[in-house]
Amino acid sequence: MTRRISILGATGSVGTATLDLVRRAEPDAFELIALTANRNVDALAAIAREFKPRIAVIGDERQGGTLSKALEGTGIETASGPTALIEAASRPVDWTMAAIVGSAGLEPTAAALQDGAAVALANKECLVCAGEYFIDLAARRGATILPVDSEHNAIFQSIYPGHDRFIRRITLTASGGPFRDWPRERMGSATRSDALAHPVWSMGDKISIDSATLMNKGLEVIEACRLFGLPPRQVDVVIHRQSVIHGLVEYVDGSVLAQLGSPDMRIPIASALSWPERMETPAERLDLARIGQLDFEPPDEARFPALRIARDALEAGEGATAALNAANEVAVEAFLQGQVGFLDIAGLVSDCLGSLEGSAALPQRFGGLDEALDVDSRARTWTRDALSTVNSKHA
Numbered sequence: 001m002t003r004r005i006s007i008l009g010a011t012g013s014v015g016t017a018t019l020d021l022v023r024r025a026e027p028d029a030f031e032l033i034a035l036t037a038n039r040n041v042d043a044l045a046a047i048a049r050e051f052k053p054r055i056a057v058i059g060d061e062r063q064g065g066t067l068s069k070a071l072e073g074t075g076i077e078t079a080s081g082p083t084a085l086i087e088a089a090s091r092p093v094d095w096t097m098a099a100i101v102g103s104a105g106l107e108p109t110a111a112a113l114q115d116g117a118a119v120a121l122a123n124k125e126c127l128v129c130a131g132e133y134f135i136d137l138a139a140r141r142g143a144t145i146l147p148v149d150s151e152h153n154a155i156f157q158s159i160y161p162g163h164d165r166f167i168r169r170i171t172l173t174a175s176g177g178p179f180r181d182w183p184r185e186r187m188g189s190a191t192r193s194d195a196l197a198h199p200v201w202s203m204g205d206k207i208s209i210d211s212a213t214l215m216n217k218g219l220e221v222i223e224a225c226r227l228f229g230l231p232p233r234q235v236d237v238v239i240h241r242q243s244v245i246h247g248l249v250e251y252v253d254g255s256v257l258a259q260l261g262s263p264d265m266r267i268p269i270a271s272a273l274s275w276p277e278r279m280e281t282p283a284e285r286l287d288l289a290r291i292g293q294l295d296f297e298p299p300d301e302a303r304f305p306a307l308r309i310a311r312d313a314l315e316a317g318e319g320a321t322a323a324l325n326a327a328n329e330v331a332v333e334a335f336l337q338g339q340v341g342f343l344d345i346a347g348l349v350s351d352c353l354g355s356l357e358g359s360a361a362l363p364q365r366f367g368g369l370d371e372a373l374d375v376d377s378r379a380r381t382w383t384r385d386a387l388s389t390v391n392s393k394h395a
């Protein structure tokens with residue numbers, strides 16, 4: 001039976017990996033409804049020509065004309081701008097890949113969940129910024145959230161049906177990122193390309209920098225608590241350089257179930273795309289004898305303070321985690337643009353949280369998405385303003 005699917009953030013790292021699986025499937029396995037991108041109009045036009053969705057949407061309004069010209073005569077509808085993204089995301093499908101990066105993905109993902117179908121959630125920011133809203137929305141609309149983040153997908157796969165009430169603890173693994181062996185002093189002068197050189201995974205720029213600061217793992221602890229309904233003390237992190245074990249679930253009897261696989265995002269994406277069944281992938285097969293050894297160590301919060309900052313925000317509530325995410329997005333972008341140093345990223349996030357929490361209590365939970373977007377925008381403004389101070393410190 002042909003399944004109707006949409007891919008939000010189709011030109012990104014996760015979007016491209018998803019399309020790779022669709023390309024390899026039987027020709028009538030999937031029918032593309034919507035493909036979206038933010039700015040890369042050429043890449044969007046190319047995949048639209050190949051996959052023939054009903055609609056292709058570019059987030060950047062100024063590129064709308066270029067897109068429609070590029071797809072002239074193909075019969076593919078085109079649109080542009082944030083409202084068009086939301087409209088395309090709300091079109092009825094059987095499955096949506098939510099792979100827009102950042103809090104820009106909140107409204108389109110919410111629109112997809114409204115429709116009540118399955119949503120493969122790569123965009124962890126939804127749960128970090130407004131977890132309760134998204135979990136509740138999925139429940140009300142009868143939608144299924146299928147976690148795509150490799151650690152969360154591993155845990156999802158390792159929860160024996162009906163045994164979630166017997167979970168004692170879950171563990172997210174982390175490769176440790178490119179600076180896992182660097183002393184903190186050296187990180188101060190880390191360049192953009194040092195930070196983007198992830199030792200194991202190939203991912204978009206934003207999440208690659210988050211992996212270098214370990215903020216990614218902090219965001220993932222928040223994501224896991226909200227996704228699996230667990231308190232923070234039941235969610236652990238362990239550094240595991242080979243990234244072969246992705247997540248572990250410990251039960252009350254001492255049994256531990258884990259999911260293993262090569263570090264290739266096509267494995268968790270395929271698990272979500274074929275759910276509740278399975279599909280073939282071209283991912284490298286795991287050869288434990290060849291790997292020989294798996295290493296584990298605790299994360300070093302002195303060298304990587306982002307993990308502690310994220311845990312503190314999680315204890316404080318949703319207002320703090322939404323502010324954490326927004327401040328981090330601005331700080332990472334500033335680092336990528338060469339405006340601030342690597343260690344300033346966590347510093348800016350921590351200062352932003354301190355300032356926002358100091359001026360007025362951030363809500364513990366949000367009544368709706370608007371409230372989350374409001375905190376997001378306040379934290380962005382605060383961090384952008386603070387960039388000038390950091391810049392002068394650097395000068």
Ligand code: NAD
Nearest residue numbers: 009010011012013014037038059100101104122123203204
């Ligand atoms: P990416 O930067 O490679 O791609 C992002 C996609 O979102 C692109 O298609 C881009 O056009 C679109 N986009 C960016 N800004 C947008 C905006 N303002 N409005 C609309 N669309 C916008 O990112 P990625 O690495 O594929 O990550 C996507 C999401 O998946 C992130 O939330 C990330 O944390 C999560 N994730 C990624 C990986 C990975 O391996 N790359 C693993 C786990 C989780």
Ligand code: MG
Nearest residue numbers: 149150151220
């Ligand atoms: Mg992950």
